Amino acid sequence: MTEPLLRVDGVSHAFGGVYAVREVDIDVAYGELRAVIGPNGAGKSTLFNLVGGQLAVRTGAIVLAGTRVDRLPAHRRARLGIGVVFQGARIFRGMTALENAMVGAHAVTGGGFAGAVFRLPVHRREEREIRQSAREALARVGLAGWADRPAESLPLGQQRALQVARALCGRPRLLLLDEPAAGLRAAERDALARLFEELKTSGLTMVVIEHDVAFVTRLADRVTVLDLGRVIAEGTPATVRADPAVVAAYLGTGVHA
Amino acid sequence: MARRAPAVAVGVGTLALPPLLSGSHLTVYILLGLAVMVTVGLSLLMGYAGQVSLGQASFYAIGGYTAGLLSVHSLPPVLGLLAAPLVSAAFAVVVGIPLLRLRGHHLAFATLAMQLILLSLVARADWAGGAIGLQGIPRLSVGGYEFADDISYAYLVWAAVVLTLLVARNIVASRPGRGLRALASGETAAAASGVPVGRYRLAVFALSAAFAGLAGGIYAFYLGYLAPGSFPVLLSIEYVVMAVVGGLGTLWGALVGATAIILLVQVLNTLGTQPGMPGYAPSVLSYAVYAVLLVLVVIFLPHGIVPAVRARLTRRASSGAV
Numbered sequence: 001m002t003e004p005l006l007r008v009d010g011v012s013h014a015f016g017g018v019y020a021v022r023e024v025d026i027d028v029a030y031g032e033l034r035a036v037i038g039p040n041g042a043g044k045s046t047l048f049n050l051v052g053g054q055l056a057v058r059t060g061a062i063v064l065a066g067t068r069v070d071r072l073p074a075h076r077r078a079r080l081g082i083g084v085v086f087q088g089a090r091i092f093r094g095m096t097a098l099e100n101a102m103v104g105a106h107a108v109t110g111g112g113f114a115g116a117v118f119r120l121p122v123h124r125r126e127e128r129e130i131r132q133s134a135r136e137a138l139a140r141v142g143l144a145g146w147a148d149r150p151a152e153s154l155p156l157g158q159q160r161a162l163q164v165a166r167a168l169c170g171r172p173r174l175l176l177l178d179e180p181a182a183g184l185r186a187a188e189r190d191a192l193a194r195l196f197e198e199l200k201t202s203g204l205t206m207v208v209i210e211h212d213v214a215f216v217t218r219l220a221d222r223v224t225v226l227d228l229g230r231v232i233a234e235g236t237p238a239t240v241r242a243d244p245a246v247v248a249a250y251l252g253t254g255v256h257a
Numbered sequence: 258m259a260r261r262a263p264a265v266a267v268g269v270g271t272l273a274l275p276p277l278l279s280g281s282h283l284t285v286y287i288l289l290g291l292a293v294m295v296t297v298g299l300s301l302l303m304g305y306a307g308q309v310s311l312g313q314a315s316f317y318a319i320g321g322y323t324a325g326l327l328s329v330h331s332l333p334p335v336l337g338l339l340a341a342p343l344v345s346a347a348f349a350v351v352v353g354i355p356l357l358r359l360r361g362h363h364l365a366f367a368t369l370a371m372q373l374i375l376l377s378l379v380a381r382a383d384w385a386g387g388a389i390g391l392q393g394i395p396r397l398s399v400g401g402y403e404f405a406d407d408i409s410y411a412y413l414v415w416a417a418v419v420l421t422l423l424v425a426r427n428i429v430a431s432r433p434g435r436g437l438r439a440l441a442s443g444e445t446a447a448a449a450s451g452v453p454v455g456r457y458r459l460a461v462f463a464l465s466a467a468f469a470g471l472a473g474g475i476y477a478f479y480l481g482y483l484a485p486g487s488f489p490v491l492l493s494i495e496y497v498v499m500a501v502v503g504g505l506g507t508l509w510g511a512l513v514g515a516t517a518i519i520l521l522v523q524v525l526n527t528l529g530t531q532p533g534m535p536g537y538a539p540s541v542l543s544y545a546v547y548a549v550l551l552v553l554v555v556i557f558l559p560h561g562i563v564p565a566v567r568a569r570l571t572r573r574a575s576s577g578a579v
């Protein structure tokens with residue numbers, strides 16, 4: 001078996017003695033679109049934050065392409081290729097959509113304060129490249145026409161897409177998304193699904209954490225089901241849907257798949 | 258082109274003014290320039306990096322004492338002037354590493370405490386002149402040229418203002434500037450985008466200290482005398498008021514805010530020292546004006562003067578076009 005792009009190995013995390021994530025193992029292969037589903041309180045967002053670096057990993061290991069990342073702060077993980085799209089709309093207010101996307105390029109650029117102050121040639125070239133790559137990222141998510149708008153003036157669907165553009169600007173090897181379809185209208189949801197298909201075709205590996213089972217099982221290569229912090233099932237969408245443990249976990253919340 | 262017009266007008270006015278001003282007005286003009294330098298740094302810190310410092314006058318003091326002490330010990334004054342921003346920035350890095358773990362009000366109070374500690378240490382330090390002050394600081398000379406009269410200091414100060422504005426503008430409009438604005442808006446999302454949040458906070462804190470330090474160095478040579486009493490806590494608060502009144506997150510705001518406050522304080526000072534006014538009138542008036550002005554700005558112009566004017570101009574332009 002070849003080395004996976006992402007390996008989550010025996011990761012546990014407790015809040016005040018209550019385990020939100022317990023001994024979770026997940027391997028995600030290169031180019032895969034993995035859905036992580038589960039009912040409310042299953043530990044999905046905790047897992048997202050542990051991989052992204054927003055929560056400290058105390059037990060277990062997280063390995064990206066052979067490199068241990070679980071001790072690294074979030075900005076270092078971004079540099080190693082973990083791009084994240086948060087729940088809701090964590091855009092940078094007071095900046096245009098283009099500037100928001102340009103911030104994402106921090107993960108792949110290095111220009112510091114001195115270069116900026118003295119406007120060194122290397123700085124000017126890097127600025128041009130950042131602007132170019134941000135415009136491409138906006139075009140890729142369908143926001144080319146919104147570049148100069150203040151980010152907070154965009155509708156929710158576009159703000160979500162802007163977060164994706166920002167992450168893409170950091171040229172991630174792994175894109176991690178936390179409930180990207182939540183709160184979106186049907187048309188926005190379809191646009192998002194089309195975007196995921198395009199990104200997948202381009203070879204990007206994605207982990208999509210989702211409450212809405214129908215939305216992701218349509219797109220995913222494999223599905224991991226969490227319940228009460230543990231992995232209770234894993235496999236193709238069809239096998240997972242047929243799994244009695246999954247049906248039991250979702251009983252009461254209702255399976256739409 | 259129209260966007261550049263205000264900048265050109267301010268530039269021409271700045272250059273034309275010094276020969277036209279009388280002695281005491283020229284002093285105000287110089288002190289205004291120094292205040293603008295400190296406020297530009299503070300505006301960067303507060304407006305772009307979302308941090309409040311109530312101890313900015315400490316860096317002004319450190320810059321002043323660095324320049325003063327070095328040149329009193331017969332080093333070339335220009336070395337003192339160059340060392341002033343560097344020593345202030347270095348001090349900011351040393352205190353910033355523990356302090357910047359704090360946020361919001363906690364950071365504000367910690368920087369205030371930093372200034373109180375510094376002032377009492379300086380007052381006890383005989384090698385720095387103690388409470389009496391450091392005297393006999395020579396005038397600044399660069400090469401063969403001595404900055405002897407007030408007009409030369411006026412030009413020196415405003416050249417330094419231009420320098421700080423340029424440095425600040427170049428940073429704001431670049432990769433680190435975007436990182437700073439991002440972290441002011443949301444630290445978690447900024448870090449996840451690859452912005453090294455801790456390092457950036459420290460860098461902008463040091464940069465704001467360097468601006469204040471450079472201003473302090475010029476102040477030392479201009480006055481030729483420094484004492485702990487020259488850097489009261491009220492001065493730090495004054496800088497915050499200037500930055501807020503002008504408008505955080507706009508570099509022009511620092512210029513407008515500092516000018517508005519200094520002119521107002523002058524008017525009130527003149528008023529307070531009129532014959533027949535009680536002896537405490539000037540200080541009461543100046544405290545009162547900060548309080549009232551800050552309250553009024555927060556209520557009526559919550560984003561400060563410059564953003565309010567800009568919004569009005571944009572509205573007028575768009576309604577005129579329709």
